[in-house]
Amino acid sequence: xxxxxxxxxxxxxxxxxxxxxxxxxxxxxxxxxxxxxxxxxxxxxxxxxxxxxxxxxxxxxxxxxxxxxxxxxxxxxxxxxxxxxxxxxxxxxxxxxxxxxxxxxxxxxxxxxxxxxxxxxxxxxxxxxxxxxxxxxxxxxxxxxxxxxxxxxxxxxx
Amino acid sequence: xxxxxxxxxxxxxxxxxxxxxxxxxxxxxxxxxxxxxxxxxxxxxxxxxxxxxxxxxxxxxxxxxxxxxxxxxxxxxxxxxxxxxxxxxxxxxxxxxxxxxxxxxxxxxxxxxxxxxxxxxxxxxxxxxxxxxxxxxxxxxxxxxxxxxxxxxxxxxxxxxxxxxxxxxxxxxxxxxxxxxxxxxxxxxxxxxxxxxxxxxxxxxxxxxxxxxxxxxxxxxxxxxxxxxxxxxxxxxxxxxxxxxxxxxxxxxxxxxxxxxxxxxxxxxxxxxxxxxxxxxxxxxxxxxxxxxxxxxxxxxxxxxxxxxxxxxxxxxxxxxxxxxxxxxxxxxxxxxxxxxx
Amino acid sequence: xxxxxxxxxxxxxxxxxxxxxxxxxxxxxxxxxxxxxxxxxxxxxxxxxxxxxxxxxxxxxxxxxxxxxxxxxxxxxxxxxxxxxxxxxxxxxxxxxxxxxxxxxxxxxxxxxxxxxxxxxxxxxxxxxxxxxxxxxxxxxxxxxxxxxxxxxxxxxxxxxxxxxxxxxxxxxxxxxxxxxxxxxxxxxxxxxxxxxxxxxxxxxxxxxxxxxxxxxxxxxxxxxxxxxxxxxxxxxxxxxxxxxxxxxxxxxxxxxxxxxxxxxxxxxxxxxxxxxxxxxxxxxxxxxxxxxxxxxxxxxxxxxxxxxxxxxx
Numbered sequence: 039x040x041x042x043x044x045x046x047x048x049x050x051x052x053x054x055x056x057x058x059x060x061x062x063x064x065x066x067x068x069x070x071x072x073x074x075x076x077x078x079x080x081x082x083x084x085x086x087x088x089x090x091x092x093x094x095x096x097x098x099x100x101x102x103x104x105x106x107x108x109x110x111x112x113x114x115x116x117x118x119x120x121x122x123x124x125x126x127x128x129x130x131x132x133x134x135x136x137x138x139x140x141x142x143x144x145x146x147x148x149x150x151x152x153x154x155x156x157x158x159x160x161x162x163x164x165x166x167x168x169x170x171x172x173x174x175x176x177x178x179x180x181x182x183x184x185x186x187x188x189x190x191x192x193x194x195x196x
Numbered sequence: 197x198x199x200x201x202x203x204x205x206x207x208x209x210x211x212x213x214x215x216x217x218x219x220x221x222x223x224x225x226x227x228x229x230x231x232x233x234x235x236x237x238x239x240x241x242x243x244x245x246x247x248x249x250x251x252x253x254x255x256x257x258x259x260x261x262x263x264x265x266x267x268x269x270x271x272x273x274x275x276x277x278x279x280x281x282x283x284x285x286x287x288x289x290x291x292x293x294x295x296x297x298x299x300x301x302x303x304x305x306x307x308x309x310x311x312x313x314x315x316x317x318x319x320x321x322x323x324x325x326x327x328x329x330x331x332x333x334x335x336x337x338x339x340x341x342x343x344x345x346x347x348x349x350x351x352x353x354x355x356x357x358x359x360x361x362x363x364x365x366x367x368x369x370x371x372x373x374x375x376x377x378x379x380x381x382x383x384x385x386x387x388x389x390x391x392x393x394x395x396x397x398x399x400x401x402x403x404x405x406x407x408x409x410x411x412x413x414x415x416x417x418x419x420x421x422x423x424x425x426x427x428x429x430x431x432x433x434x435x436x437x438x439x440x441x442x443x444x445x446x447x448x449x450x451x452x453x454x455x456x457x458x459x460x461x462x463x464x465x466x467x468x469x470x471x472x473x474x475x476x477x478x479x480x481x482x483x484x485x486x487x488x489x490x491x492x493x494x495x496x497x498x499x500x501x502x503x504x505x506x507x508x509x510x511x512x513x514x515x516x517x518x519x520x521x522x523x524x525x526x527x528x529x530x531x532x533x534x535x536x537x538x
Numbered sequence: 539x540x541x542x543x544x545x546x547x548x549x550x551x552x553x554x555x556x557x558x559x560x561x562x563x564x565x566x567x568x569x570x571x572x573x574x575x576x577x578x579x580x581x582x583x584x585x586x587x588x589x590x591x592x593x594x595x596x597x598x599x600x601x602x603x604x605x606x607x608x609x610x611x612x613x614x615x616x617x618x619x620x621x622x623x624x625x626x627x628x629x630x631x632x633x634x635x636x637x638x639x640x641x642x643x644x645x646x647x648x649x650x651x652x653x654x655x656x657x658x659x660x661x662x663x664x665x666x667x668x669x670x671x672x673x674x675x676x677x678x679x680x681x682x683x684x685x686x687x688x689x690x691x692x693x694x695x696x697x698x699x700x701x702x703x704x705x706x707x708x709x710x711x712x713x714x715x716x717x718x719x720x721x722x723x724x725x726x727x728x729x730x731x732x733x734x735x736x737x738x739x740x741x742x743x744x745x746x747x748x749x750x751x752x753x754x755x756x757x758x759x760x761x762x763x764x765x766x767x768x769x770x771x772x773x774x775x776x777x778x779x780x781x782x783x784x785x786x787x788x789x790x791x792x793x794x795x796x797x798x799x800x801x802x803x804x805x806x807x808x809x810x811x812x813x814x815x816x817x818x819x820x821x822x823x824x825x826x827x828x829x830x831x832x833x834x835x836x837x838x839x840x841x842x843x844x845x846x847x848x849x850x851x852x
Contacts, residue, residue, distance in 0.1 A: 046733075052734055077716070079713045082713055082715070082716050083710065083712065083713035085709065086706075088736060088737050089573075222628070313622060313624030314624045316589075317625065317626075320616070320682075323613075525595070527590070527608065528596070528610050
């Protein structure tokens with residue numbers, strides 16, 4: 039069973055934290071196919087967050103094919119997540135790049151900013167509902183400095 | 197989703213409305229105090245009615261027998277004093293009872309509930325404000341009526357037992373005995389309850405509500421004393437100048453009758469038999485006799501019952517006003533007056 | 539069963555014949571199953587709004603419906619906890635719960651009420667008058683939840699609670715909402731207190747509804763924009779940003795401006811976009827607290843209170 043820990047000050051939307059922590063548990067093998075996720079009631083009783091937030095996270099996980107909701111029974115893990123091996127070539131390349139950045143006298147924050155900027159360029163933030171708002175906002179760590187692309191249609195119905 | 201699969205009981209479980217059990221839980225100490233008070237007073241009245249009346253009457257009989265006729269005194273003065281004292285205490289207590297009820301209703305039953313917001317607490321449980329007020333009035337009304345009624349009956353029986361046997365017994369028209377022997381005392385107590393209810397709605401604070409209830413009972417009692425003699429046709433008796441006033445009872449008016457049958461004020465000189473010098477005074481006034489307008493004892497029940505009805509009407513008016521104001525202040529059902537009381 | 543938990547039309551309440559309006563022209567609709575934050579400064583009319591919905595007050599004008607009927611008819615199905623948590627001081631905790639059972643003969647859930655009380659390690663034999671503020675809140679919530687409400691109205695419920703009890707009781711409330719679909723309406727003047735628990739917002743200010751709707755929709759309908767002021771003559775300090783005159787800050791039209799200020803060469807504003815934003819503006823979605831504060835700081839900002847807010851996925 040997974041236990042969610044919500045960090046109110048992380049800047050990451052609460053439902054995203056649940057999605058991430060579930061995936062993390064899948065990667066680490068804490069959750070395996072067939073395991074039952076805690077019910078929304080159990081989650082909100084422990085975390086005091088809005089039940090719809092939990093349901094939204096579970097819907098997202100379901101959409102990713104990671105879990106399935108069985109009516110009246112609960113939400114169950116369908117498949118695990120492959121972990122990225124620690125010795126993959128990608129990691130080695132990143133390792134080498136970080137070393138070069140250090141040589142170029144970049145500090146930790148410079149590297150992080152650079153990495154995030156590149157990350158944002160290559161990986162669009164998933165917008166599962168096609169909706170705007172809080173959920174689309176909090177995913178981005180540097181939201182104050184971004185140019186808004188498409189999420190400025192007020193009241194976009196879903 | 198599983199989490200939402202369960203739903204609460206059918207929303208339309210109207211069933212039966214709350215009873216009065218909550219009231220008992222809230223005012224259990226008051227109920228016990230009331231029962232204790234009534235029991236204590238009842239015991240005192242029964243004691244008076246039986247042993248004390250008997251011993252006092254015996255003492256008076258002996259006094260009249262020996263002291264006045266034979267000159268050698270042998271009687272029990274303690275019995276006479278004890279009867280008089282206990283009569284005074286119990287009658288005073290019974291007179292005060294409506295004020296005690298008013299103070300309790302104003303402070304504990306209503307004022308405090310408004311001040312602490314617990315009235316609103318009850319209304320946000322499954323109890324409408326009107327029903328809340330109704331239960332808070334009806335249950336205490338029953339208990340106050342029963343308790344005060346019992347005491348009044350005992351007082352009446354006790355008083356009757358001593359009437360004519362004890363020389364210092366209070367007359368039926370003694371200002372305290374007049375009420376403690378009849379249902380006006382019950383009506384005063386109910387006025388106290390209703391005034392507490394209205395005071396709460398109007399003032400919403402403990403102390404002002406208490407004062408309001410006490411003031412209402414005081415005013416109603418004073419007014420009742422003023423109005424009561426005029427509620428029933430009185431008897432007028434004329435007596436000679438020599439004899440002075442004749443006829444005893446609840447006085448309405450008195451004075452001198454002139455030769456032209458006019459009523460004039462009594463200069464306060466007294467009967468001519470006792471003070472012969474007054475003849476001249478009366479001659480100047482052209483007076484031919486004394487008149488007194490009063491209620492004889494046979495008027496007791498008509499007076500009592502009409503006064504009781506009047507006081508109860510005042511109490512009812514206070515209670516109805518409280519209901520109207522409460523209904524206006526709080527949300528009522530869209531169907532208007534369909535809310536059932538009780 | 540209706541899908542509207544609470545709705546108001548032209549709702550107004552004035553205390554006394556010549557008193558000021560505590561609430562006026564309020565119109566909103568709260569769908570069932572939501573957890574709604576009623577936010578606003580002290581004296582804004584939050585308590586009046588909740589008391590009207592609970593049937594404790596009669597409106598001066600307009601009306602409010604709860605659970606598809608009038609507040610008086612819905613009394614048994616609505617739980618309410620007043621700001622000062624009134625309880626009978628002369629009773630013990632256990633007796634208080636028994637009064638709850640007496641007052642709700644058909645609905646009382648003794649187990650739930652008892653669980654809430656016992657979670658606070660409250661001695662049932664303790665008199666109410668000897669309880670701390672937080673303990674009183676716990677008993678008051680137990681009374682409100684014990685009647686199995688379909689709509690729960692809580693006026694500043696968390697004010698007296700320590701952080702631990704706050705988290706635990708908020709969890710209990712959320713569990714209630716999750717399990718029974720109970721609609722919960724909570725007022726607070728501390729926005730952060732409610733941000734994670736609520737999905738719907740009523741912002742009350744000056745006796746009026748300033749914002750109403752799903753929090754996600756409201757946030758999505760606003761943008762924080764910042765842009766450089768083109769001229770070097772930009773004045774420091776706050777300035778109205780509606781002009782667009784040469785030398786002044788850039789024109790924010792046609793967007794509805796909630797708040798704007800110029801600091802040095804930077805203009806920042808909270809706007810309700812009426813179309814695509816200019817390319818050279820940096821924009822982001824505001825946080826709930828930013829949104830609420832912007833509206834409270836600017837009482838003249840146009841309210842956003844759709845009578846029929848778009849339905850989120852139900």
